[in-house]
Amino acid sequence: MDVTPNTLPSIILVPGHWLGAWAWDAVAPELRSRGHAVTALTLPGLDPSDPDRSSRTLDDQAEALQEAVSTASADGSAVVLVAHSGAGSPVSVFLDQHPTAISRVVYVDSGPVSDGSAFDADFPAEQQDSELPPFDQLAASLDGVSERDVRRFRELAVPQPGPVMRQVVQLTNDARRDVPSTIIACSFPSEVLMQMARAGNEMLAETASLRDLELVDLPTGHWPMWSRPDDLAAAISTAAVR
Template sequence: MTEFVLVAGAWLGSWAWDEVVPQLRAAGHGAHALTLSGLADKQGVPAGQQTHVQDIVDEVERLDLRDVVLVGHSYSGIPVGQAAERIGDRLARVVFVDSDVPTHGESFVSGWWEGSAKLEASIAGNGGFWAPLTAADCDGQGLTDEQIARIVGGSTPHPGASLAEPAVLTRPLGELPATYIKCLLDGAEPSDDVAELLTSKHWRLVEMDTGHWPMFSQPTELARIFLDAAGE
C-alpha cells in the first residue's frame, strides 16, 4: 500500500485535494492532504520555507508512513523536494504537479519569472503576504466558473517569508525518483531547471492537457497519474 502525502501550492490548504483523496483511497492506498503552516486553517502561524519542509517531514514521521509518494503542487514543489530527501528510505517517489523545484541556495522569489523585485514589492505592499489570486488570474486554465470560485474563495494570503527563504539540499535533486506533471495550458514546455532534471534516468515527464490547478479541473485524471507513478 502506497501512502500519498499531498501538498497544494500557494494560498491553498488540504481542502484543495478533496476530489483526489477519495479516489486514491478507493484504490486501496493511504492519502493524507496537508495544510502548510500559515495557510487555510493554519493561518496566523509564522512560517518560513523551512517551516513548510518540517511540516511535511513531521506529518510523515507522526503517522509513521512508509512507501511514501510525496506530491507537491506549484510553490509546494520547493518544500516537498527538500522533504523528500529528508525522509530517507520512507520515500518511494516524488510527484511534482506543474510545480517549482528547489535549487540549493535559491528561493521561490529569486526564480520568479517576472523578476524578484516585482514579487518582493508585491509582498511588502501586502503586509508580508502574497495576496491570493483573483478570478481573472485563473482564466485560460481549463476551469469552470464554479471551480474558479472555489479556488478564489478558499485561498488565503501566503506567508512571504516562505517565498524568500532559500532551499537547502544535501544532494542533487535528480537522484530522487520523480515524476514531473506538466500542465500544458500553463505553458507547453517545462522551465529550464525542470528540463535539466528530466535528463536524469530517475525522472519522467507526464503531460496533462489542462491548466495549473488539475486537482480542480481534472481530478480523476490526476489521481490516475498518481497511481501510475506509485506503481513504478
C-alpha cells in the first residue's frame, strides 16, 4: 500500500559540530516536498546569540532533542531523528533516556557513541570552546562541496562548547541498541565502516552492537547535505518510511 503524506514520519534534522539548522537548508525543502513534516535544529551551544553558549553540555542538547521529539509527535506522528557527524553523541544520550520515543534514527556519516566515551577527553579544561579549524586541518573530507558552501561554512560556523567536547557519556539502557537504525555512509564505504566497528575502533565500536541496523552507501565527503543534498534527502526519506 502506498504511503500517503499524512502517514509519513516527521523528521528532525540534527547537525554536527559547528553547525546550526542552516546546514540543512538544501535538504529540508526536498524532504517536505516528499510529504514529511521537517524540523531542523540548532543544538544548545551552537546559537551564536546565546550568552551562555560556551557552557552548554550534552545533557542540554539531549534535553533539546526530547523537546523537539515531543513537539513533533504531539499529533501522533512517528518521528525519525537524523544525526550528522558529532550529533551522534547527544542523540546517543537521548536514546539512552528515551529509546521508544522515535521510530528510527538515521546517522549521516555518523553513528552511536559508547558508554564512557568523550569526543575529546583531553580537551583543555580552561578552553571555553573549539573553533572550526583551517580546512586543511579538518580530519574530514570536503569532497563535492562547492566553494560557495565552503565559504558559507566558514562564515556561519559556531565554536563547539568546551563541555560538549570534554563530557564523558554515561549510557546504561541496553534498549537503546534496539532502536531501528540506518547509517548513511559517505566518507567510507559501509563495508569498511563495519569492519572497523567489529575490530573495536574507538569511534565506531558501538555500531557493532546495534540489533536493527540498515546500511546505505552515499559516496561523497563528510558534508553530504551540501555535496549531494537531493540524494541525501531521498536516502533519509526512504529510511524514514521503512
